[in-house]
Amino acid sequence: MNRAIIKVEHLSKLYRLGATHNVHPTLREGLVGAFKAAFRRQNNGNNSKNKNIVWALKDVSFEVSRGEVIGIIGRNGAGKSTLLKILSRITDPTVGRIALYGRVGSLLEVGTGFHPELTGRENIFLNGVIMGMKRRELARKFDEIVAFADIHRFIDTPVKRYSSGMYVRLAFAVAAHLEPEILIVDEVLAVGDEIFQKKCLGKMATIANEGRTVLFVSHNMPAVINLCPRVILLDSGVVAQDGKASEVVSHYLHTGGAKLAHREWPNISTAPGDDVVRLRSISVIDEIEQVCQSIDIRKKVGIRFEYDVLEPGHRLVPTFNIAMESGAVVFWAGDRDPNWENTPRPKGRYTTIAWIPGNFLNAGTMILSVTISKVRPTHEHLYEQGVLSFEVLDRMGVDTARGNFHGHFAGAVRPLLPWQTQFVPKDEGSVEIDSTP
Amino acid sequence: MSRQVRILTRVLSSFLMTTSASDSPSLTPNSTNKTEPDRVPQFNLPDEPLVVIEPKKSWSAVGVHDFWVYRELLYFLTLRDIKVRYKQTLLGVLWVLLQPLLTTVVFTIFLGLLIRVPSEGTPYVLFVYVGLLPWTFFSAAVISSSNSLVNNAHLITKVYFPRSLIPVSAVIGRLLDLAIAFLVLVCLMAYYHVAVTWAILLLPVLVALMTLLAVGLGMVTSAMNVKYRDVGVLIPVLLQLLMYASPVVYPASLVPARWQRLYGLNPLVGLLGSFRSAALGAQIDWSALAWSGATTAVLLVGAAFLFRRMEAHFADFV
Numbered sequence: 001m002n003r004a005i006i007k008v009e010h011l012s013k014l015y016r017l018g019a020t021h022n023v024h025p026t027l028r029e030g031l032v033g034a035f036k037a038a039f040r041r042q043n044n045g046n047n048s049k050n051k052n053i054v055w056a057l058k059d060v061s062f063e064v065s066r067g068e069v070i071g072i073i074g075r076n077g078a079g080k081s082t083l084l085k086i087l088s089r090i091t092d093p094t095v096g097r098i099a100l101y102g103r104v105g106s107l108l109e110v111g112t113g114f115h116p117e118l119t120g121r122e123n124i125f126l127n128g129v130i131m132g133m134k135r136r137e138l139a140r141k142f143d144e145i146v147a148f149a150d151i152h153r154f155i156d157t158p159v160k161r162y163s164s165g166m167y168v169r170l171a172f173a174v175a176a177h178l179e180p181e182i183l184i185v186d187e188v189l190a191v192g193d194e195i196f197q198k199k200c201l202g203k204m205a206t207i208a209n210e211g212r213t214v215l216f217v218s219h220n221m222p223a224v225i226n227l228c229p230r231v232i233l234l235d236s237g238v239v240a241q242d243g244k245a246s247e248v249v250s251h252y253l254h255t256g257g258a259k260l261a262h263r264e265w266p267n268i269s270t271a272p273g274d275d276v277v278r279l280r281s282i283s284v285i286d287e288i289e290q291v292c293q294s295i296d297i298r299k300k301v302g303i304r305f306e307y308d309v310l311e312p313g314h315r316l317v318p319t320f321n322i323a324m325e326s327g328a329v330v331f332w333a334g335d336r337d338p339n340w341e342n343t344p345r346p347k348g349r350y351t352t353i354a355w356i357p358g359n360f361l362n363a364g365t366m367i368l369s370v371t372i373s374k375v376r377p378t379h380e381h382l383y384e385q386g387v388l389s390f391e392v393l394d395r396m397g398v399d400t401a402r403g404n405f406h407g408h409f410a411g412a413v414r415p416l417l418p419w420q421t422q423f424v425p426k427d428e429g430s431v432e433i434d435s436t437p
Numbered sequence: 438m439s440r441q442v443r444i445l446t447r448v449l450s451s452f453l454m455t456t457s458a459s460d461s462p463s464l465t466p467n468s469t470n471k472t473e474p475d476r477v478p479q480f481n482l483p484d485e486p487l488v489v490i491e492p493k494k495s496w497s498a499v500g501v502h503d504f505w506v507y508r509e510l511l512y513f514l515t516l517r518d519i520k521v522r523y524k525q526t527l528l529g530v531l532w533v534l535l536q537p538l539l540t541t542v543v544f545t546i547f548l549g550l551l552i553r554v555p556s557e558g559t560p561y562v563l564f565v566y567v568g569l570l571p572w573t574f575f576s577a578a579v580i581s582s583s584n585s586l587v588n589n590a591h592l593i594t595k596v597y598f599p600r601s602l603i604p605v606s607a608v609i610g611r612l613l614d615l616a617i618a619f620l621v622l623v624c625l626m627a628y629y630h631v632a633v634t635w636a637i638l639l640l641p642v643l644v645a646l647m648t649l650l651a652v653g654l655g656m657v658t659s660a661m662n663v664k665y666r667d668v669g670v671l672i673p674v675l676l677q678l679l680m681y682a683s684p685v686v687y688p689a690s691l692v693p694a695r696w697q698r699l700y701g702l703n704p705l706v707g708l709l710g711s712f713r714s715a716a717l718g719a720q721i722d723w724s725a726l727a728w729s730g731a732t733t734a735v736l737l738v739g740a741a742f743l744f745r746r747m748e749a750h751f752a753d754f755v
Contacts, residue, residue, distance in 0.1 A: 098488075
C-alpha cells in the first residue's frame with residue numbers, strides 16, 4: 001500500500017585518505033602531489049593506489065516507505081554521517097543512486113547559519129531560509145516558533161547574549177517548524193537539558209504521526225528504540241542489519257563482544273571531554289576488577305572511569321546511568337566519594353570505580369551512559385550516551401531473588417530483599433485477637 | 438544605524454531586483470500578517486522522483502535558474518553579510534566613505550600634488566575618486582568573494598543549496614558600499630561643476646559588468662581557496678598589482694603606445710576608463726569597453742563550469 005519515498009540503490013562513497021587527512025593542503029603541496037601522482041602512475045601502476053582510499057559506504061541499498069520512521073545506527077566510522085551527507089546533497093556519491101519522491105529537510109545540526117551578531121528575530125529568518133523554508137511561511141509561523149523556544153523577551157537581542165540553553169531552544173524551534181515530507185535528523189537531541197530533550201522527542205513523534213518520513217541517526221539507543229519501529233545498522237559502510245528496532249539494537253550491542261564492556265581513547269585529543277577533563281577509558285568490571293561482558297546477577301558490578309584532569313581547580317563529578325534495552329533508565333548515580341566531593345581537583349590521572357551491588361539489577365542487557373560534570377558552576381564536560389553495554393545473567397537458587405521461580409521476572413530492578421515472617425500458631429490462642437474491637 | 442541599512446538595502450534590492458516586488462525586502466516582516474498557506478498537503482507520491490542524487494558525470498555549468506529558485510536565500514545571505522559587517526565595526530557605514538576618501542587624500546597628495554600625474558583636465562581629486570570608487574568596490578568584492586566559501590564552511594558542511602550563492606552574495610553585498618560611496622562622487626561633481634551628460638546612464642551598465650567580472654573572479658578564487666588556502670593570501674597582493682595595471686590613479690593615456698595593446702588586455706582598463714569618461718562626460722572608448730564585455734562574458738562562463746566541477750568536493754575539503 002505504501003510506495004517507497006526514498007530509494008537508495010547500490011550507494012558507495014570513496015574517500016581518499018591523503019585528501020581528508022591533510023585538510024588544508026597548500027598550493028605547493030597540491031602541485032607536488034599532482035606531480036608525484038603522475039610519476040607514480042608511470043612507475044608502478046595501481047600498486048600504491050589502494051592504500052589511500054577508504055570506502056565509507058559500500059553498495060548500500062534500502063527503501064523507505066512513506067510515513068516510516070527509521071533509525072540509523074552504527075559505530076563511529078560506520079558510514080552514518082556519510083549516508084546522511086549524501087542524502088542531504090552535501091556531498092556526492094561515488095557510485096549508485098538515490099531517488100527521493102518528496103521534499104527533503106535535513107537537520108544535521110540545529111542553528112545552521114545562526115550568526116551571533118544578529119538578533120533572535122533575524123536569525124529565525126536567516127536560519128529558516130537556509131534550511132529551505134519560504135519567508136512567508138516563516139512569517140506565518142513566527143509567533144509559534146518564538147512560543148516554542150520560549151524567548152519572547154529576548155527576540156530582539158543579539159543571540160551572542162543568549163544563554164546556551166536559549167540558543168539551542170531557539171535553534172530547535174526553527175528546525176521543529178520545518179515541514180518537509182522527508183526529515184533527516186542527526187543527533188540533534190544530544191543538546192539541551194533533559195526537559196528540552198523530552199520536548200524535542202515529543203515533537204519528533206508528532207512529526208512521525210503526521211505521516212512524514214523521518215530518518216533518525218543517533219547513538220542514543222533508548223531514543224532510537226522509542227521513536228523508530230525500524231532500524232538500519234551500518235557497519236564498515238555496509239548494511240549489517242535492517243529490521244525491527246529492538247532486535248537490531250540488541251544485535252548491535254551484543255555483536256560488540258567484549259569490546260563493548262570496555263572502551264578506551266588512546267589519543268587524548270580525540271577523547272571525549274574538553275580542555276578541563278577528558279575520559280580516557282570506561283569499563284564494566286567484575287569483583288576482581290577484570291573487564292567483564294556478562295555478570296552473574298548475584299555478583300557486584302563495577303563501573304570504572306579513567307580520566308585525565310587537564311585544568312586544575314574544578315569540582316568534578318563523574319556520573320553514570322544504567323538503562324534497559326527498552327530505553328527506560330534504571331537509575332542515575334553521581335560520585336559521592338567524601339574525599340573528592342566538592343573538592344577542586346589537581347591535574348592528573350584519576351580512576352574512579354562505582355560498585356553496583358549484586359542482586360540488584362534485573363537480568364538482561366544494560367546500557368551504560370556516562371558524564372563528567374562540574375559543580376559550582378554547573379557544567380557538563382562530557383556526555384557519552386550508550387557508551388557501553390553489558391549483560392546481567394539470570395541465576396536461580398537460594399542466594400537469588402528469583403529463588404526457584406521459573407517464569408518471567410518483571411521489573412526494572414530485582415533486589416534480593418530481606419524477608420521476615422512471624423508466625424503464631426492458631427490453636428494456642430493469642431492476646432492480639434482479643435484486643436481487636 | 439540598522440534602520441539606515443534597511444532603507445538602503447531596500448533601495449538597493451529593488452534596484453537589483455533580487456527579490457520580487459511583492460515581497461517587502463525586510464528581515465523583520467510583520468509576523469501576524471497571514472498569507473495563503475504555502476504547504477499543500479500531499480497525499481500521493483509523484484511518479485517521478487523530485488530529486489535524483491547521482492555521481493556527477495559530465496561537465497555542466499552553474500545555472501542562472503538556481504539563483505531564481507533560491508532568490509530568498511541569496512537575499513538573506515547578502516543581508517546577513519551587510520548587517521554583520523556594519524554591526525561589528527565602531528564606525529559602521531562610515532567606513533564605506535572613509536576608505537575611498539582616505540586613499541583619495543593620499544593619492545591626491547602624492548600623485549596629484551607632488552608628482553603631478555596628468556588628469557585629463559579635471560581636478561586630480563575628482564579624477565582619482567572617480568577611479569577609486571569603482572576600484573574599491575571591485576577589489577572589496579573579489580576579496581570578500583574569494584574568502585566567502587571558507588568563511589561559510591559551517592553552512593557548506595551542514596546544508597544543501599547551490600554553493601554559487603555564497604560567492605555571488607558576497608559580491609552583491611558590496612554594491613551597497615558602492616552606492617553609499619557614490620553619494621560622495623555626486624557631491625564632488627557638484628562642487629567642481631561637472632556637466633552631467635547622457636553618458637551617465639551608462640554607469641549602471643558598467644557597474645553591472647564589474648559585478649559580473651567580480652562574480653566570475655570570485656567564483657574561481659573562492660573555489661580554489663577551499664582547497665588551497667594560499668589563494669586567500671595571494672588575492673589581496675594580486676589585486677594590489679592589478680590596481681596599478683589599471684587606470685585607477687592615472688589615465689590610460691599615460692601608458693606608452695607600444696604597451697597599449699598589452700595593457701588593453703586587462704578588462705578593467707575598459708571598465709574603469711569608461712566609468713570615468715561616463716561620469717565626467719568625456720569620450721568613451723567603445724572598442725575597449727567591448728573587449729571588457731567580451732572577456733567578462735568568457736570569464737563568467739568559464740567560472741560557472743569550473744565552479745560546478747569543484748563544488749562537489751567542497752564539503753570534503755572545507
